[in-house]
Amino acid sequence: MGSTFEPNRLNRRDLIKRAAALGAVAVPASGLLSACAASGGGTGQQETGTKSASNPLGVADSASLDVVIFDGGFGDAYAKQFEKLYAKEFPKSKVSHTATQNITGLLQPRLNGGNPPDIVDDSGNQQIKLDVLQKNGQLTDLTPLLDAPSIDDPSKKVRDTLMPGTVELGTVGGKFVTLQYVYTVFGLWYSGKLFSQHGWSEPKTWADFISLGAEIKKTGIAPFAHQGKYPYYINVAIVDLAIKNGGTDFLNRLDQMDPTIWDEDPAKNAIEAIYEIVSNNYLLPGTNGMTHIESQTAWNEYKAAFIPCGAWLENEQLKATPSDFQMTFMPMPSLSGDKMPFEAIRGGANEPYIVPKAAKNANGGMEFMRIMLSKAAATAFAQTANSLTVLKDGISPGVQLRPGTQSTVTALKAAGSNVFNPTYLTNYSSLDVDMGNSSADLMANRIKPAQWLSQVKAAAVKAQKGGA
Incomplete structure (x- = not known):
């Protein structure tokens, strides 16, 4: 899971993490x-x-x-x-x-x-x-x-x-x-050296993130990589966007496994934002099939600007990280109408x-x-x-x-x-497994946000009933 969640996982990395709080990659x-x-x-x-x-x-x-x-x-x-x-x-x-x-x-x-x-x-x-x-x-x-x-x-x-x-x-x-x-902590990571060389600034809003992605792409660098083989990581990014947008009400209902949250704006706003990465062709080629180590190493080689991960990333990538890389963590950028500030993090x-x-x-x-x-x-x-x-x-x-x-x-x-x-990663682990399958399809552009929402709602209903 790294971790937890990694993807411990909650679980994270080779994970969960890695998650949760993460602890563990759910495949x-x-x-x-x-x-x-x-x-x-x-x-x-x-x-x-x-x-x-x-x-x-x-x-x-x-x-x-x-x-x-x-x-x-x-x-x-x-x-x-x-x-x-x-x-x-x-x-x-x-x-x-x-x-x-x-x-x-x-x-x-x-x-x-x-x-x-x-x-x-x-x-x-x-x-x-x-x-x-x-x-x-x-x-x-x-x-x-x-x-x-x-x-x-x-x-x-x-x-x-x-x-x-x-x-x-x-x-x-x-x-x-x-x-x-x-x-x-969980969020996005970038190279301070790369950003300094190109004069890029850390994007605090999703609109700025998407605009910066266009500038990054012009240099021949992919704006975004993710650990596609272990969709726990992208699940964390999606859910964190939704939590920051919907606030504590969304978070509490998520943990209580209320399936109706997937019909509401915070969930829609979050998955549509992530889909912009796909629709703008911002993904590092091949990242959907990469392990955490493969995608993170490509990121360390400056092939991609951003990658989502938990704080185990630095230790996991010690051998692959250039000494002057300046590994830097940032929160998920803000969506319009967020109930939590930019600085809010998992x-x-x-x-x-x-x-x-x-x-x-x-x-x-x-x-x-x-x-x-x-x-x-x-x-x-x-x-x-x-x-x-x-x-x-x-x-x-x-x-x-x-x-x-x-x-x-x-x-x-x-x-x-x-x-x-x-x-929810601990108490309703099946949701993360099912959500990961849908997220993998979304990142590969096999389904659209509306289908993702429908599938995840069904997975929440199953988890609520104790389905494995």
């Missing part, structure tokens, strides 16, 4: 795999230790810890640093580390066999959907983690150290079952970490999360994965950030309270 294949999640129970007894001030979750000090990490936009080097912090606290424990891009392929057989890992970064385009896992009773209730003392300040509970919305986004089916660890917790209910060392999995929510771990993540976490003021003073990451910090400050984060 038909992964949707089918998720729908087949079985509810295999554990066959072994869980290992527990004695609770104390230094061991509030009751971890058995000699119990091994099995860690599985999605090796996507954030890589897995950061997790090895977390594991060192865990091993320091529990030196008798054997910590195993597995990195994969195929979470379903690795995790599903272990869930079915009753011997799952103790903690999993359940992200990527092969993510097992959280709502599916929760319905099957396969997730540990993480409320004890929230009520445990913070490592940095034991007078505070962990829940009091988290960015707003983290608990809500981690709640599925009424229970807090996933730690969405990465604080990500931002919030994503990249879901879970503790399977049948995990042998479930307490260790939660303690690993508690360590993740320390300043030492949050700073290590910022330096290693070039992204922020959900820990408030989590980065130690003096830490230098890369240009793209710094631009997201700047954008967050500018947004102030105008930060939104839809939850």
Whole structure:
């Protein structure tokens, strides 16, 4: 999904993200795999230790810890640093580390066999959907983690150290079952160097965006690229335009899966705006069939001016990004009549970490999360994965950030309270899958906006009824 959503995903990237808040790319294949999640129970007894001030979750000090990490936009080097912090606290424990891009392929057989890992970064385009896992009773209730003392300040509970919305986004089916660890913003990205060379300015309105696209096209550069193989990314752009246009009313009804919103002006305005990219022939040739890496690399090669993505983009593209590229983030441009300002952005917790209910060392999995929510771990993540976490003021003073990451910090400050984060990706994951199929057709000009709206409304009705 990167991520979540990436496309974690929410899910993002190779994602979801990547989304959500993102977390995870939703493609038909992964949707089918998720729908087949079985509810295999554990066959072994869980290992527990004695609770104390230094061991509030009751971890058995000699119990091994099995860690599985999605090796996507954030890589897995950061997790090895977390594991060192865990091993320091529990030196008798054997910590195993597995990195994969195929979470379903690795995790599903272990869930079915009753011997799952103790903690999993359940992200990527092969993510097992959280709502599916929760319905099957396969997730540990993480409320004890929230009520445990913070490592940095034991007078505070962990829940009091988290960015707003983290608990809500981690709640599925009424229970807090996933730690969405990465604080990500979503929007458009461009090269500061390219824009400076051509004298282009960041477009704050959609009309300016379309006008600038004509100027960009004259130089032989495509105005827009997207991760066509994973339509989660373009879904985020479409939905964010609609949310900014319709305001909190549209956002709330979207999360409540009210299908009538797709008959109304915010949705129409958003999809018609995105279709202008198609009708003006602004797309990078071939982008509709590209993976996230292929399209993002072409963008890094100055073949396209804009690309939509979450804040994992910089770390995911480190090897492909020229040193003087000046990666820069911006909010989605404003549509006429928007109820939210230009500075409003999608931002919030994503990249879901879970503790399977049948995990042998479930307490260790939660303690690993508690360590993740320390300043030492949050700073290590910022330096290693070039992204922020959900820990408030989590980065130690003096830490230098890369240009793209710094631009997201700047954008967050500018947004102030105008930060939104839809939850439908977690609670109604089938909508993103179906919307993605329609978006892929729209971007390929196989359907028009009216058809997209009709299909997405039908998908919302299905999701509302619990369709998979």
